[in-house]
Amino acid sequence: MHICFLDIDGTLLLTGGAGQSAFADTLSADFGIPEIDANVGFAGRSDKAIAMDLFRSHGLEPSEQNWRRFREGYLSRLEKALVAKQGSVLPGVPRLLQALADRGDVAIGLLTGNIREGARRKLSHYELWHWFPFGGFGDEHMERCDIAAAAMADAQRHLNGRSAAATANGATNRQILVIGDTPHDIHCGRSIGARCVAVPTGNSPAPVLRDAQPDVLVETLENFEPILAILDR
Ligand SMILES: [Mg+2]
Incomplete structure (x- = not known):
């Protein structure tokens, strides 16, 4: 096999960028970060690694608690982003x-x-x-x-x-x-x-x-x- x-x-x-859009919207709405650090790479990396890097880059604690909170916010916005971005x-x-x-x-x-x-x-x-x-x-x-x-x-x-x-x-x-x-x-x-x-x-x-x-x-x-x-x- x-x-x-x-x-x-x-x-x-x-x-069409739906994932990144849901990432950015979550950091903005739930964590008060209006614009995400463009130096943090997305391609080929794990969602958790990306989120932790963004936390660090914006002075947030890269904790499991923040990760869980981020995960929830991201999922709540993903479907809408998938429809809006039309990939x-x-x-x-x-x-x-x-x-x-x-x-x-x-x-x-x-x-x-x-x-x-x-x-x-x-x-x-x-x-x-x-x-x-x-x-x-x-x-x-x-x-x-x-x-x-x-x-x-x-x-x-x-x-x-x-x-x-x-x-x-x-x-x-x-x-x-x-x-x-x-x-x-x-x-x-x-x-x-x-x-x-x-x-x-x-x-x-x-x-x-x-x-x-x-x-x-x-x-x-x-x-x-x-x-x-x-x-x-
Ligand atoms: Mg890929």
Whole structure:
């Protein structure tokens, strides 16, 4: 059994900045920060790491209490932001997911810095949530490699609940694939021994991704034959 992990923002979809907008509105309305520090990077990072950096940068305590308060405010604004910003599913995504599912030997999951409930709302908004029965999320972990380890643990839980044949096959023939749009995705993929596919449909242009040495770089996920080919290599 293969395991394919996908990133969300810049890989499966573009929210048109809905996530960042909900971040900014929460910091403004709930924490009195009118404008967020533009030097804090969002792409490829966990929601918790971004929020903690913003707290520090604006003189707030990076505490669990502030994180919980922020999380609640962010989720309460996310759906409205998703509607207002009108993003889109990236080209080739539904066909790639269908092609992976049609093989019958690939378990599909998420490896994302989004908090789980944020991921669910973003993907539900674009009717993609049903594809992902397991994954690793940015609720607890700051580092993406820790999210990758949690994603692997969740994948194993998911696969062990399946038929004996699938489990036996999984034990001998497991191959892990990580698909993402930033060097962070490739780096964390390596940390769990995965092969990595990079796609420059988010914030990182192709030369930046190439420097991070993915196994395959495709211009968009419409070109999914090289991705399927990795699974059989
Ligand atoms: Mg991304």
